Amino acid sequence: METLANLEAFVRSAELGGFSSAARYMGLTPAAISRNVAQLERNLGVRLFHRNTRKLALTEAGERFLLSVRGNLDALQSAISDANADQGKPAGVLKVSVPMSLGMRYLIPTLPAFLQSYPDVRVDWQFDSRQVDLVADGFDAAIGGGFELSPGVVARPLAPAHIVAVASPSYLKGKKLPKSPDDLADWDAIVMRSGTSGRLRSWVMHHVGGDEAVVPLKARVAFNDPGPMTEAAAQGLGVALLAMPDVLPHLESGSLVRLLPRWYVDAGSISIYYSTRLSLSAKTRVFIDHVVEDFQQHQYAERFAGNSG
Template sequence: METLANLEAFVRSAELGGFSAAARYIGLTPAAISRNVALLERNLGVRLFHRNTRKLILTEAGERLLLSIRGNLDALQSAMTEASAGQEAPAGTLKVSVPMSFGTRYLLPLLPAFLHRYPDVKIDWQFDSRQVDLIADGFDAAVGGGFELSPGVVSRALAPAHIVAVASPSYLKGKKKLASPEDLGECTGIVMRWGTTGRIRTWTMRNARGDETPAPLKADVILNDPGVMTEAAVQGLGVAMLAMPDVLPHLESGALIRLLPRWYVDAGSISIYYSSRMSLPVKTRVFIDHVVAEFERQRYAERFAGSLG
């Protein structure tokens, strides 16, 4: 029978695309992850990954195994964590950093069920788009994208962070349909200025084939918050490049229309960040499990994927 360590090394390597990323997530060295995967392959008698210098690619056998055990592995780990906690109930203050608009729309609605299940947990949340230092600032967890993994911090991907071009029906009325990202240069642009650098954010779009091209939006309307940019697009002020979570409700309602549906920006992933798994308080572990389970139930990873068009 395979050890849980071997199975987890395989699943996390497949999910995160490499041994180094899996090692940061689990809290081991890349060599240990590679060794565990090699043991699993040897014991099963099949190759699970095609290996090259840039990334890991699942073999057909690896894809079948991943589909079979991924959800079961998470459930087993959660059960083992609860069992090892004995009679200790989640309690104490849960300090979490979340982005303003994303946290309000997608994380705050998860709290009623969480607090009903764990009434001894108190909430101390900071709504802020800046990157925090989890350990120095005393946070139990943070949700967002693009965090640098400092020593002692690991992450778990929740959904892709894809950026798409959108505009309102009123803005698009009477205008010709865009054929390629280059056509964005002819549109009224709603763009974002970074508060830390003062620079206008620019994007490079890609398609499913891997072709890449800049998105040449003009800086006609300059704003400093994605939520405000979204509202400006809804009001018909122009075309904006925005993250799928920000625009999804408006796309589903018809208040916004996605332009160039085969093109998107891959900005990494939306992840939950926390300190080393070996020393996680029970309150933090159950919170992470709750967020992951709810994101899976709501199919946010699929719904936030701009690559799906």
């Protein structure tokens, strides 16, 4: 029977395109990865990779074997992680889905402390704004907003998901500041195009006093991701409606100015989602606690609020 080390060496080498990349991922040397794969090939009696000096490519037998074992390897590692969880030891691969901008600005900076505290945990994150199926896609957790809760999934709110209107000082130069959303009708707008429907997003803003108004945006630039929208706004291309986490660093530095400070879009909450179908593994439990504590320490719930203007 093959060892888990041999199987993982093969799968990671195939996924990452080489022994060196697999070695970095697994914390081993390329020579150790190569030995494990060679032992696996000897035991199976087939060659799994075509090897040359420039690249590593799967043979036909290797492709078939990868399809057979990849999912089983993840299941085995999850089972081992769950067994360790019973002993209270966080370990194994922590698979998380998180939006790119939120992950880059607010979550990756927390990783050094987390991994130092839990050296047996390995991180495997997917940066994506779409909703994932935690159970079917094998995620331990997801962070974001606006997810529909499927059976067995719970959401722990972290901060409000408020969207505000912003523009750069250069774009605002010589313009009269708007007093209501209607005043934005003739301004150049940087708008969001839905990645699923392809339609331009429309927004309803709320006033802290209770009024509501549809925002009449004149699209000049359209993107399907808030990161480019934020950069375009900072470059003076127009007004944009963006989530507070995306624009907060720019508001604090002065490269963007918030417009209509008493108006905001309420998009619900930024939450961390996880499944309750199985007992929560130790690695997932400590990750949730780590994220919640970090949000509390940095007061993100207050800083991301758009209704305090």
